[in-house]
Amino acid sequence: xxxxxxxxxxxxxxxxxxxxxxxxxxxxxxxxxxxxxxxxxxxxxxxxxxxxxxxxxxxxxxxxxxxxxxxxxxxxxxxxxxxxxxxxxxxxxxxxxxxxxxxxxxxxxxxxxxxxxxxxxxxxxxxxxxxxxxxxxxxxxxxxxxxxxxxxxxxxxxxxxxxxxxxxxxxxxxxxxxxxxxxxxxxxxxxxxxxxxxxxxxxxxxxxxxxxxxxxxxxxxxxxxxxxxxxxxx
Amino acid sequence: xxxxxxxxxxxxxxxxxxxxxxxxxxxxxxxxxxxxxxxxxxxxxxxxxxxxxxxxxxxxxxxxxxxxxxxxxxxxxxxxxxxxxxxxxxxxxxxxxxxxxxxxxxxxxxxxxxxxxxxxxxxxxxxxxxxxxxxxxxxxxxxxxxxxxxxxxxxxxxxxxxxxxxxxxxxxxxxxxxxxxxxxxxxxxxxxxxxxxxxxxxxxxxxxxxxxxxxxxxxxxxxxxxxxxxxxxxxxxxxxxxxxxxxxxxxxxxxxxxxxxxxxxxxxxxxxxxxxxxxxxxxxxxxxxxxxx
Numbered sequence: 001x002x003x004x005x006x007x008x009x010x011x012x013x014x015x016x017x018x019x020x021x022x023x024x025x026x027x028x029x030x031x032x033x034x035x036x037x038x039x040x041x042x043x044x045x046x047x048x049x050x051x052x053x054x055x056x057x058x059x060x061x062x063x064x065x066x067x068x069x070x071x072x073x074x075x076x077x078x079x080x081x082x083x084x085x086x087x088x089x090x091x092x093x094x095x096x097x098x099x100x101x102x103x104x105x106x107x108x109x110x111x112x113x114x115x116x117x118x119x120x121x122x123x124x125x126x127x128x129x130x131x132x133x134x135x136x137x138x139x140x141x142x143x144x145x146x147x148x149x150x151x152x153x154x155x156x157x158x159x160x161x162x163x164x165x166x167x168x169x170x171x172x173x174x175x176x177x178x179x180x181x182x183x184x185x186x187x188x189x190x191x192x193x194x195x196x197x198x199x200x201x202x203x204x205x206x207x208x209x210x211x212x213x214x215x216x217x218x219x220x221x222x223x224x225x226x227x228x229x230x231x232x233x234x
Numbered sequence: 235x236x237x238x239x240x241x242x243x244x245x246x247x248x249x250x251x252x253x254x255x256x257x258x259x260x261x262x263x264x265x266x267x268x269x270x271x272x273x274x275x276x277x278x279x280x281x282x283x284x285x286x287x288x289x290x291x292x293x294x295x296x297x298x299x300x301x302x303x304x305x306x307x308x309x310x311x312x313x314x315x316x317x318x319x320x321x322x323x324x325x326x327x328x329x330x331x332x333x334x335x336x337x338x339x340x341x342x343x344x345x346x347x348x349x350x351x352x353x354x355x356x357x358x359x360x361x362x363x364x365x366x367x368x369x370x371x372x373x374x375x376x377x378x379x380x381x382x383x384x385x386x387x388x389x390x391x392x393x394x395x396x397x398x399x400x401x402x403x404x405x406x407x408x409x410x411x412x413x414x415x416x417x418x419x420x421x422x423x424x425x426x427x428x429x430x431x432x433x434x435x436x437x438x439x440x441x442x443x444x445x446x447x448x449x450x451x452x453x454x455x456x457x458x459x460x461x462x463x464x465x466x467x468x469x470x471x472x473x474x475x476x477x478x479x480x481x482x483x484x485x486x487x488x489x490x491x492x493x494x495x496x497x498x499x500x501x502x503x504x505x506x507x508x509x510x511x512x513x514x515x516x517x518x519x520x521x522x523x524x525x526x527x
Contacts (some may be wrong), residue, residue: 052482059479062472081406083420087431087495088485089442091405095390096478102362103475121342122405125384129355144347149413154344156274170312170346180494183352207359209352210316219349221269222316222356227262229286229320230327231327234257 001137003041006073006116009192010033023050024058028071030197036061039073046123047080051093054127058100062107069110069200070101072131076123078145094126101130112199114188115140115175133185135195137177142184143173169218180218182209199210235450238376239400243285243300246336248456249451250374252296255290259324260317268311270346279305282313286321291334297325300336303379309343310385315353322360327367332462333364333371335392340407341383354384361391363469370394372461375401375443376456380432382407393468394444396457397434399515403442404432409486430495430511435518439499441481441527448515485527502527 003024007015015028022044028035038057044050061068079090105111113128115136121144128134136142145148147165151158161171162195169177178184188195210226213219238246242261248256260266262280271278271285283305288297299321301308310318318335325333342350361371371392375381380402381389389395389403399402408422408431421427430436445460447453492498499507503524510518 014502028411048482048486052479052486055475055479055482059472059475063476079405081411081414081419083411083431083494086404086406086411086420087436087492087498088489089404089440091386091403092390093482094387094405095480096475098358098387098481098485099362099391099470099478100475102359102366103470103472106470107472122384122387125351125355125358125387130358142348144342144351145344145410149342149410150347152409152413153340153407158343161489164274168273170349172348177348178352181348181352183348183355202294206363207356209356210319213352219312222312222319222349222353223268225266225313225316226323227318227355229259229317230324232259234259234288 003039010196012193023053030200033200034068036068036070037073038070041075043075043077043118045078045080046076047085048088048090048093051097055097055100058104062104067108070104072113073116074123074127075117076120077118078120084099094122097126098130101146110200115142121145128184134183135186135188135199136184138175138189140171140175142175142178167216171177180216181223182213182216182219235452237449238398238451238454239378239449240354241451242304243336244479246451247285247298247300250509251289251291256287257289258285258287259321266313268313269344269382271312273478274345276345282311282316283308284317286317292462294331296332296334297321297330298334301338303338304379307379308339310339310353311346312349312353315350315357318357319360322364324448325364326367329369332465333372334370334458335371336375336388337373337375337381337385338379339381339385339401340379341385354388358388358391360469361388368467370465370468372458374458376404376449376454377401394461396445396447396454397437398447399434400449400450402432403432403437435510436495439502439522439526446515
């Protein structure tokens with residue numbers, strides 16, 4: 001699915017989206033609500049300029065349209081791995097984007113992420129994983145790092161990693177694994193516009209992903225360990 | 235003077251906090267370790283590479299965590315991350331004067347990559363929740379593995395980062411960039427290049443780090459006490475984010491064309507920029523006074 005098709009499917013009542021290369025932003029109509037849309041296509045690397053630009057859209061939405069829901073449609077293969085980005089402090093730019101999304105949430109903007117194509121590592125952390133909820137299309141792809149780089153960092157042979165990536169859920173890429181671990185709230189399939197409308201109307205609250213990971217038996221330790229550290233007497 | 239760089243996470247924590255004040259939560263005797271590593275025939279640790287607890291700093295109650303680079307480079311797995319998130323959320327209940335994060339981490343632990351990535355995002359949400367509750371979160375970065383990946387992002391969500399020159403801070407580590415993009419993009423074996431690109435001096439001049447200290451546990455302790463004494467309620471307002479947005483735009487405008495840290499230092503108006511890596515910290519601070527971005 002390309003971004004145009006996705007937007008038409010999500011917003012049958014209409015959307016006004018400006019495309020600028022791999023980046024797009026605008027608004028869409030859902031019932032009587034206007035939703036701010038912010039996204040990328042083509043599996044773009046997120047570098048310092050793009051992270052800064054996305055943060056700017058979030059800030060403009062908070063300033064000019066208080067309370068307007070924000071839908072993130074970020075298609076990324078991760079942070080741009082370059083010396084220049086590191087030289088300029090890309091982690092600070094990613095953190096800024098995350099802080100702006102958190103500001104929007106605290107100011108009452110509903111924030112929803114949809115992984116519709118690819119979501120990788122730092123680009124995912126600073127965007128959809130910071131939303132109130134993150135959903136996914138069932139054929140989308142989520143991962144942390146390409147296997148050759150993983151092999152070099154972990155010193156585990158590439159062949160071993162390739163074998164593991166077939167069936168080990170905490171290791172293997174895939175949206176179903178992320179759903180079971182609680183990071184993906186649910187899949188959107190069939191009538192995507194209805195999925196979006198339902199998500200916009202569902203209640204929000206604190207971060208429940210650990211609890212979902214436990215309920216779905218994809219992440220058994222995180223919830224219990226965090227609860228113990230929070231509440232154990234010392 | 236006891237080196238922070240050479241010390242273990244426990245030595246750093248005990249040296250940083252007021253003597254005898256540290257109380258660990260879920261200590262190694264609780265035998266909480268990663269369930270995923272043994273599937274890969276990788277040794278586990280009974281604290282999963284992170285120590286969390288409470289103590290006093292300058293007589294004030296704080297919560298503190300220290301990542302152990304000696305265990306898997308301090309990387310964040312499911313249990314490691316949950317301990318840090320749990321500690322941050324404990325701050326919401328206990329309302330300490332601050333939370334101190336003694337970071338040393340390569341980022342997500344790739345052996346349990348999915349659980350680690352999600353754990354980092356939970357840490358990020360928890361840091362922002364703690365700050366929104368009015369409690370400052372301070373980061374100390376001076377360990378052998380530096381602070382990379384998701385922990386590099388998480389660190390910049392906090393109120394302030396204090397570094398030594400030896401502590402590095404970034405997102406993609408040099409080895410990852412070299413493997414992904416080629417050695418001509420980033421030669422990870424060129425130590426001088428790595429340090430001047432990612433090390434404490436450049437981060438301090440760029441404004442990514444609030445303070446820089448010599449490599450000594452006592453120096454980090456003094457800096458942490460300084461931050462605590464000057465601490466104000468975290469400002470997460472729209473105006474604060476807009477100001478940060480302008481600072482970051484300004485950085486792109488001023489330095490976006492620079493090829494090397496030395497070019498950036500030169501355009502900051504620092505004399506003899508190529509000599510900065512050789513300077514001791516007091517001399518470095520004096521030389522660069524009023525020149526930071």
